[in-house]
Amino acid sequence: MSALLQKPSLWLIIVIVVLPQLSETVYTPSLPDIAHTLHTSDSMVEYTLTIFLLGFAIGVLLWGNLSDRIGRKPTLLMGLGIYLLGCIGCWFSTNITMLMICRFVQAFGCSTGSVLGQAIARDVFASHERGKIFSTVTMSISCAPALGPIIGGFTDQYFGWEAVFLVLLGLGSYVALHAFLKLPETNQKLKKTNATDLINGAAVVLTDKRVLSFGFLVGTANGIIFSLYSEAPFYMIEMLGISPSQYGMLYFIVGISFVMGGWLSRHLNIHGYTQESLLLAGNIILFLGASIWGIFATLGYIHIQYGMFSVLLTLGFIVIQSFGIALILPNALSHALEDYSHMAGTAASLFGFYYCMLISLVTFGMGFFHDGTVIPMPIYFMGLSLSMCFVYYFGLKKSKTALNAA
Secondary structure (H helix, E strand, C coil), rough: CCCCCCCHHHHHHHHHHHHHHHHHHCHHCCCHHHHHHCCCCCCCHHHHHHHHHHHHHHHHHHHHHHHHCCCCCHHHHHHHHEEEEEEEEHCCCCCCCHHHHHHHHHHHHEEEEEHHHHHHHHHHCCCCHHHHHHHHHHHHHHHHHHHHHHHHHHHHHHHHHHHHHHHHHHHHHHHHHHHHHHHHCCCCCCCCCCCCHHHHHHHHHCCHHHHHHHHHHHHHHHHHHHHHHHHHHHHHHHHHHHHHHHHHHHHHHHHHHHHHHHCCCHHHHHHHCHHHHHHHHHHHHHHHHHHHHHHHHHHCCCCHHHHHHHHCCCCCCHHHHHHHHHHHHHHHHHHHHHCCCCHHHHHHHHHHHHHHHHHHHHHHHHHHHCCCCCCCCHHHHHHHHHHHHHHHHHHHHHHHHHHHCC
16 A cells, blocks of 8 residues: 555545445334325335345445445445435435335445445555544444434424435435545555456355354344334334334434443453354344243233333333344454455455345345234244344354364
8 A cells, every 4th residue: 555645534434334324224214104105005115125225235246346446436436426316316206116216226326335434444544553443433333323213203203204315315415525525546456356256256155154154143133123123113103102203212222222232242352252152142132132022012011002111111122132133243243254364355245245135135024024013023023033043053153063073
């Protein structure tokens, strides 16, 4: 790397990475309002999150490869341009089909931020600086999904659901303008890559049992989070009777549980607790939270007639599960590709595509099982968390035991 290469500000890297996270969740408090305005079913509106994640997965697979060939800055600006078109399309959507198409376009464009924010940081910061940089970026990523519903809840309640996409349009325009004016080209080693690199990499990475297992844990855990974002607005606003702005504020508490779980994971790692033990703890906490929630919902203790008691009880179960997921994600992500440092970029793209597709599939399942009652979501989460326990045991624990024995 050239010694004269200008470093972009940490703030710019953060807003590049955070934009996709906000775009995923900021409109979720508006889902009941969108269903009513566009005269469509709750499930169809939930699928707009599924289609967003599908577009995001495809973008993750492609943008990194393109930035290696033509540079980070032009790739980022290209993606942001597509994102802004998607925001405008969502703003003018008059039916659910148009909204789905525009959400796909929006996701495909903004996924460039998720890929290139971290790539830019790796380009310009030395290894001894990256720990601080990535800790700050990771903390921002953890907070952004919880911040989205707060912003979206107030925007929807006072200005309508269309205004949510105006907020995203304004934020995206700011990021694009700031990147155009302030972001230097950080990729000093442009290289020729092609589809063969991805195909050959897929043949290696996506046939590794441990990589597939880690990806299943990451994808399913994130799928639970985004299923929560898609189903909870109907659960809390329509079934338990709170307002969109109140719903948004609840996610401040959820965000705190993610941050605390991440802090505890770092603290326990420092004090010698293994990745396997923290993954096990996270899976158990997630399963117990969903199971107890499912029991209370099935027995009728979560109902609009119980008012705020049911809201707080539900919030408590969501916090428990969020805490468990916060233990799972960093430990799965940090170890998933440890054997692929020789092909880190390709491996990261393939791994990201794999688990993003799983996230999309899980959120689709939530929309499919939606029936207008409080029971499907906790039961669905219980089944998903149980499958994660099986994958942890048979895909990671037993395979490592067998490897050590050999």
